[in-house]
Amino acid sequence: MGMDRRDFLKKTGVSACAMAFANPLSFISMTGGDGKPFTFAYISDSHINQVSGSTFTETFDNGLKKAVADLDFADIEPDFVFYGGDLAQFGKKEELDHGMGMLSKTRHKIRAIMGEHDFYLDMGEYWRSLFGPDHYSFEHKGVKFIAINSILTYEKWINQWKTPQERMKNMAQLDNPNGSPFMVGSEQLKWMKVELEKVSPSTPVVVFSHSPLYKYYKPWNFWTDDAEEAQKILSRFKNVTVIHGHTHQVLVNQIGPIRFFGVMSTAWPWPYPDSRRVPKLTIPMNRANPFKSTDGCGWGWVNVAGGLPSKHYELWENKPVNIGPDMKPREASRTDLARQRY
Numbered sequence: 001m002g003m004d005r006r007d008f009l010k011k012t013g014v015s016a017c018a019m020a021f022a023n024p025l026s027f028i029s030m031t032g033g034d035g036k037p038f039t040f041a042y043i044s045d046s047h048i049n050q051v052s053g054s055t056f057t058e059t060f061d062n063g064l065k066k067a068v069a070d071l072d073f074a075d076i077e078p079d080f081v082f083y084g085g086d087l088a089q090f091g092k093k094e095e096l097d098h099g100m101g102m103l104s105k106t107r108h109k110i111r112a113i114m115g116e117h118d119f120y121l122d123m124g125e126y127w128r129s130l131f132g133p134d135h136y137s138f139e140h141k142g143v144k145f146i147a148i149n150s151i152l153t154y155e156k157w158i159n160q161w162k163t164p165q166e167r168m169k170n171m172a173q174l175d176n177p178n179g180s181p182f183m184v185g186s187e188q189l190k191w192m193k194v195e196l197e198k199v200s201p202s203t204p205v206v207v208f209s210h211s212p213l214y215k216y217y218k219p220w221n222f223w224t225d226d227a228e229e230a231q232k233i234l235s236r237f238k239n240v241t242v243i244h245g246h247t248h249q250v251l252v253n254q255i256g257p258i259r260f261f262g263v264m265s266t267a268w269p270w271p272y273p274d275s276r277r278v279p280k281l282t283i284p285m286n287r288a289n290p291f292k293s294t295d296g297c298g299w300g301w302v303n304v305a306g307g308l309p310s311k312h313y314e315l316w317e318n319k320p321v322n323i324g325p326d327m328k329p330r331e332a333s334r335t336d337l338a339r340q341r342y
Contacts, residue, residue, distance in 0.1 A: 041081045048096075071299070085210035145208070216279065235256055240257055243263060298313060
């Protein structure tokens with residue numbers, strides 16, 4: 001790779017302790033579904049925004065460029081990179097092309113799902129021409145992967161707007177009473193059920209969605225109306241991991257056998273909702289620093305072994321956060337997580 005571990009640590013400022021976590025062979029004592037542990041990386045929520053013509057919001061461009069560069073300089077070698085949605089800000093062809101151009105600079109294989117910002121201008125038509133279908137599955141080293149479009153909504157809401165631009169604008173705002181809750185939809189739920197009926201309950205399952213597959217905070221549309229139906233399909237498996245974007249936060253939760261990991265943004269962090277109005281999360285999160293515009297932004301990776309993933313959040317303006325496979329509900333206190341901060 002042209003750079004040894006010591007040089008990499010000097011350039012990135014990441015501690016040796018944190019980077020030891022990046023090597024799945026040294027961190028994982030279990031075996032994967034087929035006896036082969038592996039690592040995959042993710043990037044999400046870049047919100048590439050066209051200002052006019054060939055001018056794009058520079059800070060958002062730089063976030064995606066940094067994530068791609070970090071991946072290619074890291075001393076981990078992921079089997080693939082997953083993009084978690086919201087590549088564009090307003091779903092325009094120019095934004096998606098510009099973002100795709102930056103993503104294509106990585107040497108790694110890219111898989112992706114779309115977010116609402118990619119979707120509601122043309123209902124995902126151009127995104128599909130770049131990345132393929134809305135939902136699909138694949139198997140990798142004994143793990144079953146499911147990728148779904150979780151940002152669908154009701155036809156009545158879709159059809160009320162006079163123009164695609166108006167529809168996109170009203171779905172793109174965070175705190176907007178004119179928005180509409182997301183859903184997976186009956187067609188995809190049926191597909192997911194059929195797809196997983198062929199899979200043994202002991203097989204590790206990883207699901208990629210853009211919105212969280214649980215009901216987190218409705219005023220900001222951190223919400224999926226039919227989340228419980230998706231959870232029911234997944235509940236027969238012993239080890240299930242759902243990785244979602246959309247919330248721009250370090251976020252971990254567990255419902256039954258399903259562990260949920262939120263994906264950070266490369267563009268900006270969202271604050272956390274009022275803790276009195278959200279579900280009791282498995283692990284309470286520390287807050288982003290309001291005086292650092294990109295605190296809470298970054299990328300990360302997941303180590304998969306025996307269906308019990310270890311999650312690493314690579315925070316650009318904060319110390320890395322590791323969530324291990326043996327962490328039990330409420331085990332990480334607010335004080336523990338606060339120690340991760342500078």
